[in-house]
Amino acid sequence: MASVSFFVRGKVVDKESTIWAKFRDRDIDIRVPVPYLNCKPKDWKDGKCKIPSKKNHKDDTETINTRLAQLEANIISSYAEDKPELDLKEWLKSIIEPKSQKEEKVKYSDDVVPFIDIYVSFKKDSITEATIKKAGVVKQVLQRYIDDKNTIKKTFRSLKFKDLDNTFRIDFEKYCQNEIYKVSNTYKNLKFLKMVCSVAESFDIEVHKHVKNWKFEVEKSIRNDPKSIYLTFEELDKIEKTEMPHDYLDNARDWLLISCYTGQRVSDYMRFTSSIIVQDSEGRKYLDFTQIKTGAKMQIPLLKKVQEVLDKRDGEFPRKISDVKFNLYIKEVCKIAEIDEIIxxxxxxxxxxxxxxxxxxxVFGDYPKYELVTSHIGRKSFASNFYEKIATAYLLNVTGHTTEKQLLAYINKTDVEKAKSTAKMFDSLGY
Known part of the structure; x- marks a missing residue:
């Protein structure tokens, strides 16, 4: 449950210190200063000023504690209403200092598409490459929507924030449906647009009031989607033992095995070199690296199957190849290994x-499994194969997911497979 508390960092007991806000919710823990409120450490206790009547200035109409209580209520209510998922620190700053950016006296475009570039330029130091990429995708989809509208109505030139009412949303969803976009992707794009709207409002840009009430039941929209595939241990053994006719396929096969036994993203495992291998006092080996997408510092066990690939290559990882070539090659690898179940x-x-x-x-249809294999299948295979075999907390340590909910999106076992796993667990307990 979301909570807000306040603290001071100052060490000099008789010197005014800026009050800080701490916002927490599950795996979220953000701390931001409240620059217009301060208190001496000696006057501070349990998140409040010990002097109930204390004000920052003699002309203030409210006490420090009253303003803190109001700020806490405002943060909690805004969080429940906005449901922010990106730039949480910036969101919290905008709640604490809603007028801070007005002092710049710069008038920004109220056109949605150009403003996305402004958003990226302001946030580039605090958002990930994935978020920047997402901004580009949303911008392109919106521009195509605008171009489509212009072919119908020649006077339709741009999309303003004040135009983003429920009528726009219905029309945009209809356009995306006609363009064969998945409902879940459309919802994610609209959710990102809603977040951009909150940033636009902080710059005094008029945004239609309907946006704040937009709801996105993404989970419900993907409930009936086919689950993404993974490679079972049996299939991995088959791939490992199949002789490849060319060196480039052998190289790609080894990367595929590494991905399935490390559970990492292609952006991470394609950077692996022998230099990231570390060893503890008991001789156990680990891969020590930082994830590109999350910035998380990782140290994961070096499993035997990965070590076997390294032994085959004199202690080194396979040759680096591009994501595009890797995706092509592993389809060919799986085809040769007869991973051809129709799915x-x-x-x-x-x-x-x-x-x-x-x-x-x-495009959905019945395809042989090897045609559906992509570079991300390693991460899905690791999560699916080791789920229920090791504790979820340990599995999270390896994949780098922050919540079990995120991990479960990768668990792609069928109901029959889950039933068998459950039965084996009861067998092991003697029931």
Missing amino acids: YNGKMMTIERKGKPKITRK
């Missing part, structure tokens, strides 16, 4: 449209 799922395809440009979309 209903989606794969990216170029779609021809009469009178319209080609589009690339995920």
Whole structure:
């Protein structure tokens, strides 16, 4: 449950110190100063000023404690209403100092698409590459929506923040449906747009009041989507033992095995070198690195299957290859290894449209499993194969997920597989 508390950092007991706000909710822990409120450490106790009548200035109409109580209530209510997921620190700063950016006296564009670039320029030092990439995707989709509207109505030139009412949302969702976008992706794009709207409001840009009430039941929208695939231990053994006809396929096969036994993203494991291997006092080996996407410092056990790949290559990891080539090669690897079970799922395809440009979309159908293999299958395979075999807390330590909910999105076992796993666990307990 979300909570707000206040503290002072000052060490000099008789010197005024800035009060800080601490916001917590599950795995969130953010601390931001409240620059307009301060208190001497000697007058501070249990998150409040010990002098109930104390004010910052003699002209203040409210005491420090009253303003802190109001600020706490405002943060909690805003969090429940905004449900921010990105730039939480900036969101908290905007609640504590809603007028701080007005002092710049700069008038920013109220056009949605150009403002996304402004958002990125302001946040580039505090957001991840994935968020910047997401901003680019949303910008492109909105621009295509605007272009489509312009072909129908020539006077439709741009999309203003004040135009983002419920009518826009319905029309945008209809456009995305016609363009064969998944409902879950459309919801995620709208959710990102809602977050950008809150930033725009902090710059005094008029945003339609409907935006604040937008709700996105993303989980419900993907409930009936086919689960993404993974490679079982049996299939991995088959891939490992199959002789590859070319060196480049052997190289790609080894990276595929490494990905499935480390549970990392391609952006991380393709950077692995022998220099990241460390050893503890008992001789156990670990991979010590920092995840690109999250910035999380990782130290994960070096499993036997990974060590076997290294032994095969004189202690070194395979040759680096591009993500594009890796995705092509591992499909060929799995085809040669006869990973060809027919599965209903989606794969990216170029779609021809009469009178319209080609589009690339995920098309669902019955495909042999090797056609569905991508660089991310290693992470999904690791999570699915080791789930229920080791404690979830330990599994989170390896994958780097911050919550069990995030991890469960990668667990792609069927109901039958889950039932068998559960039965084996009861067997091991003697029941």
